[in-house]
Amino acid sequence: MRNERLTERLYVALDFDFMDEALRMVDQLGDTLRSYKVGMQLFYKTGPVILERLHAEGCKVFLDLKFHDIPNTVAGAAKSATSLGVSMMNVHAAGGMEMMKRAKEASVAAAQATGAEPPLVIAVTQLTSTDQQTMNNQIGIPGTVEAAVIRYAKLAQAAGLDGVVASGHELPAIREACGEEFVTVIPGIRPKWAEANDQKRILTPADAMRAGAHRLVIGRPITHAADPRDAARRILEEMGEVLS
Numbered sequence: 473m474r475n476e477r478l479t480e481r482l483y484v485a486l487d488f489d490f491m492d493e494a495l496r497m498v499d500q501l502g503d504t505l506r507s508y509k510v511g512m513q514l515f516y517k518t519g520p521v522i523l524e525r526l527h528a529e530g531c532k533v534f535l536d537l538k539f540h541d542i543p544n545t546v547a548g549a550a551k552s553a554t555s556l557g558v559s560m561m562n563v564h565a566a567g568g569m570e571m572m573k574r575a576k577e578a579s580v581a582a583a584q585a586t587g588a589e590p591p592l593v594i595a596v597t598q599l600t601s602t603d604q605q606t607m608n609n610q611i612g613i614p615g616t617v618e619a620a621v622i623r624y625a626k627l628a629q630a631a632g633l634d635g636v637v638a639s640g641h642e643l644p645a646i647r648e649a650c651g652e653e654f655v656t657v658i659p660g661i662r663p664k665w666a667e668a669n670d671q672k673r674i675l676t677p678a679d680a681m682r683a684g685a686h687r688l689v690i691g692r693p694i695t696h697a698a699d700p701r702d703a704a705r706r707i708l709e710e711m712g713e714v715l716s
């Protein structure tokens with residue numbers, strides 16, 4: 473996975489209200505980037521047609537709907553999402569072992585039924601917008617964020633999932649606990665020149681690559697930039713410098 477081309481290791485979050493805006497961004501970025509994340513904001517407005525349009529452009533899609541429900545419902549959602557041809561989808565690790573296991577099994581079965589490559593199914597651990605204080609005092613999870621993330625990551629791995637979404641801060645501990653092959657997808661990425669916005673556990677693209685991230689997810693530093701293509705190029709350059 474680390475041998476993937478740089479452009480395949482950076483997913484741009486298409487957090488837009490309308491399909492036209494999202495497709496304009498894809499057009500603007502051109503061949504600089506071809507991997508996109510579609511989340512709730514856009515998918516709930518457009519439905520699967522946005523995925524068809526991105527696939528028709530030859531882009532890879534991470535469907536970020538963060539399923540969290542009873543195992544039977546999440547298994548059904550994973551089956552439906554797999555039929556949409558996405559290359560990666562996610563569930564909340566807080567849904568527990570059976571929910572995650574059923575999601576992965578349903579996804580593999582749905583892909584096998586059509587002879588398609590099964591998507592990666594990964595688990596969201598602790599959102600990058602939460603810090604220690606919020607986690608302990610509001611959500612009520614005791615201990616450090618890192619300990620909570622590792623607990624979720626080990627549970628996801630035991631459930632047969634392919635990897636996790638976490639912040640770059642926990643990367644070394646995840647690699648130690650779950651091994652090098654367990655996929656790490658890292659949002660909360662902020663180049664030095666970008667604002668943090670609502671993200672709390674942030675890392676620069678270079679630091680995340682140095683810490684061993686498989687894939688980065690970046691939205692606003694690219695999509696809200698005056699020149700998104702230039703922002704994407706600068707980020708890819710920063711990632712590339714670490715690898716060279």
Ligand SMILES: O=c1ccn([C@@H]2O[C@H](COP(=O)(O)O)[C@@H](O)[C@H]2O)c(=O)[nH]1
Binds near residue numbers: 661671689692
């Ligand atoms: O812990 C998480 C899980 C998912 N996300 C998603 O990633 C992008 C980040 O966008 P930015 O504009 O770069 O902040 C966004 O779509 C989130 O839904 C996350 O940030 N943290």
